[in-house]
Amino acid sequence: MARDYYEILGVRRDASQDEIKKAYRRLARELHPDVNPDPVTQERFKEVAQAYEVLSNTEKRRMFDMGVDPFAPAGGGGPGGFGGGAGGFPFDDIMNAFFGGGGQQAGRSPRDRARRGRSVKVRIELDLAETAFGVTKDVTFPTAIVCDTCHGEGTAAGSHRETCDMCAGRGEVSQVTRSFLGQVMTTRPCPQCSGQGSTIKNPCADCAGEGRVRERVTRKVQIPAGVEDGTQIQLAGEGEVGPNGGPRGDIFLEIVQRPHPIFERRGDDLHCTVTVPMAAAALGASLTIETLDGNEEIDLRPGTNSGQVITLEARGCKHLNEAGRGDLLIHVTVETPGRLDDEQEALLRKFAELRGEDHPPGKFSPGHGNLFSRLRDAFGAR
Incomplete structure (x- = not known):
């Protein structure tokens, strides 16, 4: 049986949002289960809540005014018995006319298939002089680059991506479930196309439909003067190409300084x-x-x-x-010197005698005293 949400709230079809809100509050106070626990009254309260949910939402109200009940099952009747759409139009056509994009809700689009590539971390060993003064180095590492065969499209020669037949290119599928408020529609990414809205029937043989291949590449990198062991240098947009021709990630160069024999x-x-x-x-x-x-x-x-x-x-x-x-x-x-011959020892003794160092008294200073003074200080401090 068709439901008229305006009639349920007792407001005109051109009622303002403020009038709709006041009508809902008045009915909610009268019908709230805490006030009237009667089962019939509770059902009436749910109807009022559902009517307010539709009419207080600009998009749902416009959809309702076009002849579609947002809570009705797909293909079910709406106000005036439209049978899934005003004037006999299918439900998807009404959604398309209202939201745009083939029955897709405004602000939603198929998930971007060209995703950003991963960043790459590369360790580069340098000598001390290279870190001190800077150097230009050729750095070789494995990465992902655009497939030359399909140019990042992922499709075989002469073929193209096709609109997903499960979601009709929307990138998402809808499911109607029943809750205490009535019929609730939920959406999730399409499992067939992973939210991309399109599929590949004939993938490229070289990249298996990914639009990129893995190779070892060499980059000429300018290392600035003054880098230290552990320094990281970011090379923006020089990393892996993303799937399906997506933008590159970054390269992070980690500097490893080799030990120096002297410094x-x-x-x-x-x-x-x-x-x-x-x-x-x-x-x-x-x-x-x-x-x-x-x-x-x-x-x-x-x-x-x-x-x-x-x-x-x-x-x-x-x-x-x-x-x-x-x-x-x-x-x-x-x-x-640890070892002296007889002549060297005689000269050194003569030198010590001349300087009066043949019987040195020894010099002690705080923190460098003999064993007994350190023990005395240790026990005396307690």
């Missing part, structure tokens, strides 16, 4: 250790030091001790995206 990198500074003989440390000497810029001569001052640091400014790595460079810090270690 240790800490930030943009470089550190190294130079070991000098005891006599050279005492008398001073000229040393040849390796740097990233080549060999350099430095002067070792007389009386240099172990642990002293000689700094060569701007001999480190370039700053990433900034001007300037870090420093090279040279840590000095003084080497004491």
Whole structure:
């Protein structure tokens, strides 16, 4: 039996939204199950709620005014006994006239078949000098590229994608279920075309209908100066091509810096250790030091001790995206001879005697005391 939602709410067909809302509130207060638990009244309350749901929604109300009950089963009667459509039109034709796009709801379209490709992560090993000053590298990695045979369409030569016969190109299918409010229509992606609205009857033999193939490709990449171990560089739009000719993903280059035999990198500074003989440390000497810029001569001052640091400014790595460079810090270690011949030992004893060091008293400072003083401090602190 045809339902007139205007009559159910007791409003005119040209009633405003405010009038519809007031009518619903008045009836809801009278018919609410908490007020009238009678089964007949409860059914009447559900009718009122259903009528308000249709007339308070602009799209559903317009659909109802065109002769289609949104809650009626597909092909069922609506107001005036239209039998699924005004003036004998099929339900899908009315949906098409109202929503556009072949019975598809406004704002919905078949799922875009050209999806974005995956991003690719590539590890690239560099020497210290390459990370310090930058370098251009050829990087080879597996990826997905557009199929040359079908040019990304996924179809065999002479064929094309066809409209899905299950969803009629809408990319979704509808299902009517019954709830306490009446008939409810739900939609979901079409299982046959996966929401794309079209299918491939004759797929391309080279890409199996995906529109892309996998290959190893080589890219020339510019590595900026100052990158460090673990730095990631993003190359936008250089990754895998998406299915069906979709846009490329990105490439993320992860920098792996190889260990250097001499230098240790800490930030943009470089550190190294130079070991000098005891006599050279005492008398001073000229040393040849390796740097990233080549060999350099430095002067070792007389009386240099172990642990002293000689700094060569701007001999480190370039700053990433900034001007300037870090420093090279040279840590000095003084080497004491372990084995002496008789003549060397005699000369060294004579040297110690001249300096009064043949019976050294020893020098202690806080934090470097002897065993007994450290034990005393430990127990005395309690």
